[in-house]
Amino acid sequence: MEILATRNDKGTIVAISGKMDAVTAPVYEQKLRELIDGGETVFVNDFSRLAYISSAGLRSILATAKILKPKQGTLMFCGLTGPVRDVFEISGFGSLFPLHPSPEAALKSIG
Amino acid sequence: MEILATRNDKGTIVAISGKMDAVTAPVYEQKLRELIDGGETVFVNDFSRLAYISSAGLRSILATAKILKPKQGTLMFCGLTGPVRDVFEISGFGSLFPLHPSPEAALKSIG
């Protein structure tokens, strides 16, 4: 897994590539916690190059969302590909979080 | 395993790197058979970048030497490193074949 966070005036785009599994998901969670501690509250997870996600990844995502909630923050997603989209659908995460076609569309949605 | 054969007026230097094992030794044997079929009879095996040899490698070397013998050819060796040198010693191949410090020294030895 590789994580690339790009700040922008509306929020932070977090592009994640590779696999988000039991070994790598904690790295994602840690990274987002640091950004939140640094004051960020609006995130777009760009999953267009994420090939795989397991429940460990879902766990880290939900844990992050729960931290953002009381801060009025948002965790949005874009670019979900086949297997990742399937996991989001099966687990109900697809309706728990806003999914967008692109990072730009996601940031636009919050006005 | 990688094989690089360099022809020169006195013979052919065959530089082999990597591992010469049951999977790769047949490739070496095949390569030398082609060179012999092409008329080459003097070979220096440069083992300075060979990390590992197993009995499959010794088998290919002896088979090659047996083809060269009636053609008055020679198979010389140089640059044996730790584990390869040990295998040559244990198996008696160190006294079956001339070992030299460098390709140049090997070619010089045949005058």
Next chain:
Amino acid sequence: MSQRSLRLEARIENLEAMLAFVAESAGKLGWLGERLPNIELAVEEAAVNVCNHAYPEGEGFIELSAGGSRDSFMVVINDAGIPFDILAAPEPDLTADITEREIGGLGCFLIRSLTDRVSYRREGERNILQLEFLREKGQEC
């Protein structure tokens, strides 16, 4: 293909080796396409659970066996941990919102959702979990 197996210490650091073993075994049987991520995911979930929960008081092993054909691929996961029947694990609430939704509890659900046939049995001191994947008619496997 005869039955292949890999037995390692049940630790997350060995997860990659386990998944590589399963992917290679599936690949040798011609399972190269779309289903592979599903297979890997189901196996990861089951293996991670063994690493995290099967041996609460120490360390133990996990053994994966793989085999089958182009039409059916089976992975059997075997451990000597506490008895745990994946089929009896409760369904997660998939409709709760972020605040209410509980963290965790998705692993067993994903395994059941992605695997065509799941069976569990306790044999002596062993948990034996069988995951079978079927190729659909006409589908690339």
Next chain:
Amino acid sequence: MSQRSLRLEARIENLEAMLAFVAESAGKLGWLGERLPNIELAVEEAAVNVCNHAYPEGEGFIELSAGGSRDSFMVVINDAGIPFDILAAPEPDLTADITEREIGGLGCFLIRSLTDRVSYRREGERNILQLEFLREKGQEC
């Protein structure tokens, strides 16, 4: 480290996976240095022999188990092939010249030379070959 094992079809194409398994198992126990090529070599010779000779009439499996400590590393190789006692294999003639010297016959000899303790037993339908490597006092393992 508990006992780890890998069971695959006894085919040369699986040799790399077998050696990677053994090297990783040895590495986890701290065997990182000079002895590793010896260990790999002894295991390759034994494994190649099983692939080439153990199942003259078809196919079969090979199982490698690895375990030990920083002071002693043991690999057990197990197959269901024809009975073969490596300790009874004849010594090669190491002094013959190129013309006289026979091709082959070095594998078993190398195993015996590189391994500190070799034992063989037939158990039912199984060949069980144990290769044990000892760290010398003061030596990097």
